[in-house]
Amino acid sequence: MRPESLVTDHTIYACVMGSRAFGLAMEASDTDLRGVFLAPTPLFWGFDKPPTHVEGPADEQFSWELERFCELALRGNPNVLECLHSPLVEYADATGRELLSLRGAFLSRRVHETFVRYAHGQRRKLDADVRAHGAPRWKHAMHLLRLLMTAGDLLRTGVLTVDVGDRREELLEVKRGEVPWPEVEARMNRLTAEAGPAAAHSPLPEDPDRRRAEAFLVRARRASALQSYPDEQVVQGVVSPRRVGQT
Numbered sequence: 472m473r474p475e476s477l478v479t480d481h482t483i484y485a486c487v488m489g490s491r492a493f494g495l496a497m498e499a500s501d502t503d504l505r506g507v508f509l510a511p512t513p514l515f516w517g518f519d520k521p522p523t524h525v526e527g528p529a530d531e532q533f534s535w536e537l538e539r540f541c542e543l544a545l546r547g548n549p550n551v552l553e554c555l556h557s558p559l560v561e562y563a564d565a566t567g568r569e570l571l572s573l574r575g576a577f578l579s580r581r582v583h584e585t586f587v588r589y590a591h592g593q594r595r596k597l598d599a600d601v602r603a604h605g606a607p608r609w610k611h612a613m614h615l616l617r618l619l620m621t622a623g624d625l626l627r628t629g630v631l632t633v634d635v636g637d638r639r640e641e642l643l644e645v646k647r648g649e650v651p652w653p654e655v656e657a658r659m660n661r662l663t664a665e666a667g668p669a670a671a672h673s674p675l676p677e678d679p680d681r682r683r684a685e686a687f688l689v690r691a692r693r694a695s696a697l698q699s700y701p702d703e704q705v706v707q708g709v710v711s712p713r714r715v716g717q718t
Contacts, residue, residue, distance in 0.1 A: 472514065475528040477521060481508045482534065484567035487559035489531075493617060494634040495642060505554045506534040509566060512696040537570075541688055544577040545679045547585035549618060552577060556631045566691050573687055576680035578631065583670035586622035587663060590615060594659065601652060612655055613646040619662035626669035
C-alpha cells in the first residue's frame, strides 16, 4: 500500500493548523493540513510495518499513524496536542470522534516540560539569528511567544486553547517587527518564568491517562482487523478462523 493511500483511504481525523487555526492568518497565509490515519491492522503482521507518518499527498499536509500520534500526545508533544485541539476540524469519522473525546486523557503537567523545552530550542535559533543578522526571524519570534502564552494558559486553566483571540494584534505587531527585540525577549523570559509556578498549582493531573488511551488504540486496531476479515473472529488481538457452525 502506498503511503499516500493511507492518508486518502484511512484518515480518521483531519484539521487545519498553523496561522489559520491560531487566529493569526493573513490573506496570503498557507493552509496547513494535519491528520491522523489508522493503518489497517493486517499491515502490522508482516516484517514491513506501515509508516508512522506521511507527508502529503497535498502541499502543506502531514499525517500521523494513530499509534504514533497517541504516543506523542501522551508525551505532551506541543504540535500533536494543538492538532487535537484545533478549532478548524475538517473531518472526523467515528474513530476520529472518539479520539477527540479523549483529548483530556492526554493532558497533564508534563506539558510544562515539553512546551518549555520546545520553546528553549526555538529560542536558541532566534538568538543565533540575532547574533548573525542583528534581528530574529520575526515570524518565528511571534510563534514562540504564542506557544509560551498557550502553555501558561493551559497550565493555569487545564484547557488548551489554540486560537489566540484578543492577543492577535499584539502578536502580529511582533511579526511585523514593530516591537524591539529586547522587549520581545523580556516577554519571553517573563512567560517562561511564570510557567513554573503555574505548573505547580495546575488543575492538570500529574500524568496523562495512558490506560484509557491504550484501550482506545486496542479497540481501533481490533475493529480494523474485523473489517479486514469479516468472516473471521478476533480473539485477544489475534485473527483466527471461525469454527464450523460457530456464530
